[in-house]
Amino acid sequence: MTPQDTAKPVRTGEELNQATLQTYFDEQQTGIGPIVEIAQFPGGYSNLTYLLRTETGEYVLRRPPFGAKDIKGGHDMGREFRVLSLLQSAGYGRAPKPVVFCEDEAVMGCPFYVMERVPGIILRAQTAPKMGLSSDTLRHLSERLVDELATLHALDIGPTDPARPALIQLGKPEGYIRRQVDGWHKRYLASQTDELPAMTELARWLDQTMPTENPPTLLHNDFKYDNVVLAPDLSDIRVVLDWEMCTVGDPLMDVGTALSYWAEADDDPFRKSFNLTWLPGNLTRQQFANRYAERSGRDVSNLLYYYVFGLFKNAVVIQQIYARFKKGLTTDERFAGLLAGVQALSRHGVEAVEKGRL
Template sequence: MLAPDAPQPIRAGEEFDLGRLNEYLREHAPEIGTVLEVQQFPGGFSNLTYWLKTTNQEYVLRRPPVGANIKGGHDMGREFNVLSLLKGHYAKIPEPVMYCETSDVLGAPFYVMKRVPGIILRASMAPKINFAPERMRRLSKALIDNLVTIHKVNIEGSGLAQLGKPEGYVQRQVEGWIKRYRAAETDKLVAMDYIGDWLQHNYPTEQAPAFLHNDYKYDNVLLAPDKTSGEPTPVITGVLDWEMATVGDPLMDLGATLAYWSEASDSPAYRNFNLTWLPGNLTRREVVSRYAVQSGRNLSQILFYYVFGLYKNAVIAQQIYARWKQGYSRDPRFGHLLPMIIEVANKAVDSINRDEF
C-alpha cells in the first residue's frame, strides 16, 4: 500500500522563521489560521515546497530555492496567477489562497495554497511498487489523456493567453535555454553545443497555440488511492508545480514529458527521472500515438520536441549544479548532477543521429 505524499523534516539550509510567517499571515491572510507545524515535501530540484499544519487545515507553501534568480521559472507571483486564472477552467489544481511579493518575510516571495490529497508516484518509490502491468498501463494512459485535457483549456476565455506570446514561441524557447545554459556553464560539454546548434537549424512548423504545463510527469500529478487497496487509481485529483506554465506550441509540453519518459531499455541513469520504465507503462512511441489520437494534432516532427525536452532538462540540472558549486545549496544531491547532465546530453545526440525517440 502506498501512502499519500508525505512531508519530511526540513532540509538543512532551507528553514525559515515560523514566527515571522505567522505574523505576516495574521495580518494578510487570517483565514489560514496559525501555523502550528512545518515540514518539507521531498523530491524535485526546483522550487521549495513546504507542508503547513494550521489551526484550520493543511496548506502548502511554495518559494524559490535559496540563491535562485526569482525571475522566470522561480517567479512565485506568476505561478500564483496561473492557478488563479485556471480556477473555473481546469478543476485539478490546488486552490490558491494568498501571495506575498516581498522577500522580507521568508527571504523570497512565496505563496500559499490548499493541500490536495493524493498519491504521487516518484522515481524513488520504484522498489516499493509491484503493480500489475495493467494498472501501470491505465495510469500512464490517464496521465497522457489529462495532458491533452490541459492543452484543450480555452486560453482566451480563461485569460491564460496573457501568459505569453505564442508567435515564435519555439524559437524563443530554444534561444532562451541556450542562453541559460551559457550563463550556468561550469564544464565544457561538446554534446550540449551540438544540440543547441542542431535545434537552431531544425525548427518545426509550430502547432496551434495552447496552454502548457511545461513540467508534466508522474511526480507532478496526484492520484486518488483505491479505497480498499490504497493503490493509486487512474483518477487524477491534482496537478502540481505550475511555475513554468505558459501558452505556446503544445508539442513543446509533450516533448518535455517524453524527455522524462524513461523505458526499460534506456540507461539505468534515466530511472531517476520517472517510473515509466516499470512494466505496463506506455512506451514513448505509444505516448506519441495516444496523444495524436486524443488531440488530433500532427506529430510528424516530434523528434525536435523530444530533443529540446532533453536539452532543457540538462540545462535545468546545470543551473542547479552551478548554484551548488557556488555554495548556494548544501543539498548533497545537487553535487552529483554533472554525470546526469552528460548522460542526458548524450541521449539527445544519439536520438538526433538515429532519428528516433
C-alpha cells in the same frame, strides 16, 4: 499504501513565525482557522514548501528559499499564485485552489502564498519500484497522464486583451520555439566546461530544422509522474502540481518535454533514474505519442524534433549544476559525476535523430 511525500519537522533556520502568520490570516479573512501545527516538505531544491495544519483543514504554504531575494526573475510567488488563480477561472479542476497571496514582506520577509492541500499518492522514481505496482495499474496511470496533458492543451486560453483574466496572459506564444532553442543554447554555452560534440551537434540540428509553430495552448512545461497527486487507490489523478514554469506556446513543446523524462526499459540507468516509466505496464514513448494524437487530434509526425529539444534542455540543466560544482560554488559530491549525465542525454539525442524515432 501511504503518500510518498510526508511533511517533517521544519529544518533549523527555515522556521515560520506562527503567531505572525495567524494574525495575517485573520486580518485578511482568509478562512484559514487557527494553526495547530507547521511542518515542512523535505523534497525539492528550489522554493520552500510547508504544511499548515489548522482547525479548518490542511494548507500548503510556498515561499522562496532564504537568501534568494536578489535572484532576478526567480522564485516568483506572485506569478505562481496568478497561474493557479487563472486556472481556476478557466474551469480547470485539477490545479490546487489558491487561498491567499502576500506580497507584504513585513509579514514574513518575503512574498509567499497559500493553497489548499490535496492529499494523495505521489509516485517517484526512487520509491515506486519498491511498491509492487501491477502492470495493469501502471498502464492505466500512464494513459491517464497522456489524457490529462491533452486536457490541459484543450483549455481555452482566451483573448489577448490583458484586462481580461485569460490564460494567454501567461506567455508570448509567437516565436516561442525560437526563443526556447536560442535561450537554452546560450545557457549551455555560458555553463560549458568540456567539449561535448553531441551537444554542439544537437544545438545545430535544433536551429536548422525548426518547425513551423502549432497554434498555441497552455503549457505545463514539467509534466511527469512526480508532479501529479493520485487518488489513494491509484484510480485517477487528483491534482497537478508545480506550475511555476507554466506558459503559453506550441503544445508539442510540452509533449516533447514530457517524453524527454519518459524512460523505457532498455534505456541507460541514468535516464531511468528520471522517472518510473520504464516499469512494466507503462506506455512506450511511441504509444504515448499515438495516444496523445488520438486524444488531442494533433499531428505528431514531427514530434521527434520536440523530443530532442526536451533532451537537450534537460542536458543543459544538468550541465548548469555540474558547472557550479566544478567552479567550487557547491561541494555536494553528488554533482561530481553529472557530466556523464549530460553525455548520456546528448548522445541519446543524436541517436534519436540518426534513427528517426523517439
